Amino acid sequence: QSVLTQPPSVSAAPGQRVxxxxxxxxxxxGSNSVSWYQQFPGTAPKLLIYxxxxxxxxxxxxxSGSKSxxxxxxxxxxxxxxxxxxYYCGTWDSNLSSAVFGGGTKVTVL
Amino acid sequence: xVELVESGGGVVQPGESLRLSxxxxxxxxxxxxxxxxxxxxxxxLEWVANIDQAEDVGEKNYVDSVRGRFTIxxxxxxxxxxxxxxxxxxxxxAVYFCVRGGVQFWHWGQGALVTVSS
Numbered sequence: 001q002s003v004l005t006q007p008p009s010v011s012a013a014p015g016q017r018v019x020x021x022x023x024x025x026x027x028x029x030g031s032n033s034v035s036w037y038q039q040f041p042g043t044a045p046k047l048l049i050y051x052x053x054x055x056x057x058x059x060x061x062x063x064s065g066s067k068s069x070x071x072x073x074x075x076x077x078x079x080x081x082x083x084x085x086x087y088y089c090g091t092w093d094s095n096l097s098s099a100v101f102g103g104g105t106k107v108t109v110l
Numbered sequence: 111x112v113e114l115v116e117s118g119g120g121v122v123q124p125g126e127s128l129r130l131s132x133x134x135x136x137x138x139x140x141x142x143x144x145x146x147x148x149x150x151x152x153x154x155l156e157w158v159a160n161i162d163q164a165e166d167v168g169e170k171n172y173v174d175s176v177r178g179r180f181t182i183x184x185x186x187x188x189x190x191x192x193x194x195x196x197x198x199x200x201x202x203x204a205v206y207f208c209v210r211g212g213v214q215f216w217h218w219g220q221g222a223l224v225t226v227s228s
Contacts, residue, residue: 002154033213033214035213035214037155039155043220044221045147045218046218047214047216050214088154088155090155090157092213098157098171098172099145099157099171100157
């Protein structure tokens with residue numbers, strides 16, 4: 001059972017938009033910045049979003065992040081088959097003194 | 111180019127020890143927090159430990175399930191990050207990633223597989 005809650009899967013047609021939610025509590029998302037990661041099978045994760053809504057150099061604006069209270073959202077527009085991957089949210093939990101991740105969301109392009 | 115390369119993974123029996131190493135290049139190692147993150151087969155990501163920039167007296171944090179069994183350390187002169195794992199359990203079986211960052215994880219190694227099995 002992950003500290004942060006994500007839907008196991010989301011799907012949409014090519015070109016459409018999907019959003020992935022990440023729900024936490026006041027001690028984690030409510031108090032700290034959220035980051036998002038993309039992982040393809042058999043490879044290491046890659047940072048997509050940091051500080052809730054910022055994109056590292058080289059990450060296209062197809063990806064966006066937002067945070068409100070104790071929840072965060074990753075948005076992916078212009079969905080392509082190459083975006084099929086697992087996506088994880090992460091943050092620090094001040095009560096646990098631990099970094100925590102969501103359980104991951106598998107994105108499928110229909 | 112930032113590069114992180116893990117080594118030291120393998121197959122061990124429950125109760126045994128193993129030390130992972132991570133060699134980094136492409137950035138000033140001593141200026142950054144570092145972490146270990148693991149992923150059990152077919153499962154999600156789990157943060158294991160982090161360490162601040164200092165070597166001996168720096169801040170270290172651990173997930174509850176490994177505290178007291180695992181020790182994170184670093185050698186800034188050699189650009190090396192370590193994870194000493196003791197009293198290994200079957201549930202410690204995972205790919206262990208060396209990561210730049212303490213809370214937000216900017217760069218990842220390719221991972222080292224640790225299998226604990228009798």
